[in-house]
Amino acid sequence: MKATGILLLFFFCYTGRWCQEYSFIKIPAGTYEIGLKGSVENPWRRITVKAFSISATELTNAEFERFVVATGYQTEAERFKDALVFEPGLEEFRWLDDSTAYWRYPNGITRGGITGKMNHPVTGISFTDALAYCKWAGVRLPTLEEWEIAARAGSATKYFKGVTAENISRYANIWQGRDHLQADSTDGFMYTAPVARFQPNPWGLYDVFGNVFEFCSGSLPRDKGRRVAHARGGSWWCSKNACNFFNAVDIGSVNPHASFSNLGFRVVKDAEGR
Amino acid sequence: MNRPILFLLVALLTTATASWCQQAMDPPLPSRMQTSTPSYGLSKIKGLIDLEQRKYGKSFAKSTLPTGTYDSLTLQEKFTYTMIHPERYAQNCSLIPSQRFEPDKIFGTLVTTLYEHTLSNRQVSFLKDNRDSVMTWITNSVNESKKMGVNYKNAITIIDGWEAIPFMINYYKAAKNDTDVLTTLMLLMKQGAFEAFLHTACYEQLYSNYQSAIAYSPATEQFLLKTAMDYYKKKSAAVH
Numbered sequence: 001m002k003a004t005g006i007l008l009l010f011f012f013c014y015t016g017r018w019c020q021e022y023s024f025i026k027i028p029a030g031t032y033e034i035g036l037k038g039s040v041e042n043p044w045r046r047i048t049v050k051a052f053s054i055s056a057t058e059l060t061n062a063e064f065e066r067f068v069v070a071t072g073y074q075t076e077a078e079r080f081k082d083a084l085v086f087e088p089g090l091e092e093f094r095w096l097d098d099s100t101a102y103w104r105y106p107n108g109i110t111r112g113g114i115t116g117k118m119n120h121p122v123t124g125i126s127f128t129d130a131l132a133y134c135k136w137a138g139v140r141l142p143t144l145e146e147w148e149i150a151a152r153a154g155s156a157t158k159y160f161k162g163v164t165a166e167n168i169s170r171y172a173n174i175w176q177g178r179d180h181l182q183a184d185s186t187d188g189f190m191y192t193a194p195v196a197r198f199q200p201n202p203w204g205l206y207d208v209f210g211n212v213f214e215f216c217s218g219s220l221p222r223d224k225g226r227r228v229a230h231a232r233g234g235s236w237w238c239s240k241n242a243c244n245f246f247n248a249v250d251i252g253s254v255n256p257h258a259s260f261s262n263l264g265f266r267v268v269k270d271a272e273g274r
Numbered sequence: 275m276n277r278p279i280l281f282l283l284v285a286l287l288t289t290a291t292a293s294w295c296q297q298a299m300d301p302p303l304p305s306r307m308q309t310s311t312p313s314y315g316l317s318k319i320k321g322l323i324d325l326e327q328r329k330y331g332k333s334f335a336k337s338t339l340p341t342g343t344y345d346s347l348t349l350q351e352k353f354t355y356t357m358i359h360p361e362r363y364a365q366n367c368s369l370i371p372s373q374r375f376e377p378d379k380i381f382g383t384l385v386t387t388l389y390e391h392t393l394s395n396r397q398v399s400f401l402k403d404n405r406d407s408v409m410t411w412i413t414n415s416v417n418e419s420k421k422m423g424v425n426y427k428n429a430i431t432i433i434d435g436w437e438a439i440p441f442m443i444n445y446y447k448a449a450k451n452d453t454d455v456l457t458t459l460m461l462l463m464k465q466g467a468f469e470a471f472l473h474t475a476c477y478e479q480l481y482s483n484y485q486s487a488i489a490y491s492p493a494t495e496q497f498l499l500k501t502a503m504d505y506y507k508k509k510s511a512a513v514h
Contacts, residue, residue, distance in 0.1 A: 040375045084363060092484050093368045093386065097395070178482075213366045228390060231366045241483045243367035252366030255390045260365055 024053040032149045036249045051271035054150045057195035058121035061114045076126045077102040077259035088183040106261035120192040121212045121264040127229035127256040130265045139267035144218035151208040151248040153201045158247040160201040172210030175239035209246040212264030235262035304374040310423030314350035361394035379487035382480030405433035427458040439506040459502035468505045
């Protein structure tokens with residue numbers, strides 16, 4: 001009996017460890033090409049980075065819930081009631097104020113919560129909230145450069161190998177409607193999709209394009225010294241007719257306290273530990 | 275020299291040099307993102323914004339003026355506030371790189387985001403509720419400064435200010451490289467569903483994709499100015 005208990009304990013420890021390791025992709029130290037020739041804000045260049053491990057998926061509602069339960073953390077949207085939400089019928093780039101919205105109700109209470117969506121990426125959180133999670137979990141956000149290296153997976157173009165503007169919907173949960181006046185669920189999802197539902201990039205990262213914009217650390221010359229958050233990769237809201245941000249070159253900017261239902265993150269840990 | 279004085283001089287010189295270097299290194303704001311600043315009650319408005327920002331920290335969009343303070347402003351002061359301090363967070367991808375940097379293009383849309391923020395509902399309502407005054411204030415400000423920033427152009431599209439078309443055309447003729455004036459004229463014609471514009475190649479090319487642009491050419495310029503003036507005449511005739 002005692003032996004069985006020890007065996008079970010060992011089994012759970014082992015599988016738990018395995019799962020944790022499985023969810024991170026190790027990116028070796030080295031020199032990588034990033035940027036794109038002709039891009040003003042993200043020009044082509046070679047950079048050298050230390051090894052790091054990046055999560056294969058975006059952080060889920062379930063993972064964020066563990067943080068909230070453990071710490072009692074209140075997100076900025078809960079404190080300031082200033083989250084922005086989306087519903088079909090809005091002009092391009094218009095969002096709605098909804099004081100009821102936060103990560104459990106990313107598009108406000110009337111548009112439904114995350115019940116049954118615990119494996120979807122957490123949204124309705126700000127950059128500041130993402131940093132708070134990282135501090136608690138002993139991880140960090142990827143830098144702008146790390147994110148791009150991992151997203152491109154060695155490709156020299158703005159997409160990872162296999163992706164084209166025509167077939168990207170196999171790899172990314174994006175908006176396929178002509179505009180945002182009508183709902184679009186062509187790929188089965190109007191808002192977020194469960195993480196890892198679409199095909200991964202060659203290094204095993206899911207949803208680097210689409211689903212949710214992913215917060216990164218770092219700054220850009222256009223910030224002009226102001227504190228600005230940057231998120232990359234496009235989101236379920238993004239369409240080829242609107243922003244077209246589902247690629248590895250464009251870099252967005254958002255107030256670090258803003259909470260949108262298309263903003264989330266994935267985490268990184270240094271390869272040697274933190 | 276006295277040691278403290280020497281130290282002070284070195285410190286001052288270092289700060290001044292650093293500040294100069296920073297200014298010299300800052301890339302200029304792309305012309306499509308440059309804004310105009312109204313003069314009405316400007317120092318008062320800046321003071322009030324500064325007061326709110328101190329409460330929350332510089333970049334916090336919660337630095338919107340509280341309802342009581344906002345309501346106590348004169349209409350002109352509200353205009354200044356709206357033009358220099360958009361209150362609502364803008365989404366991450368609303369500043370599209372190609373729209374900022376491609377020269378010699380005429381775009382279908384204007385840049386609507388200023389430093390990660392855009393106009394809030396109460397600011398949009400204010401502009402619409404005071405459209406005649408807004409047009410007058412914009413006209414006066416542009417006449418003074420000889421510049422029409424993107425915030426003014428956005429305001430004109432928000433209020434559907436077709437009456438400002440002749441003024442904008444005159445402004446454009448004086449400041450020819452500002453092709454966003456042509457964009458503003460097109461947006462007004464689009465809003466007004468002006469048939470003579472809706473059935474053109476320009477419209478087809480520009481309004482199927484938010485990022486679309488067409489190459490500038492004198493012929494296109496002349497066509498757009500003439501069509502906009504025709505639109506103005508039609509609207510005027512309908513009113514009178």
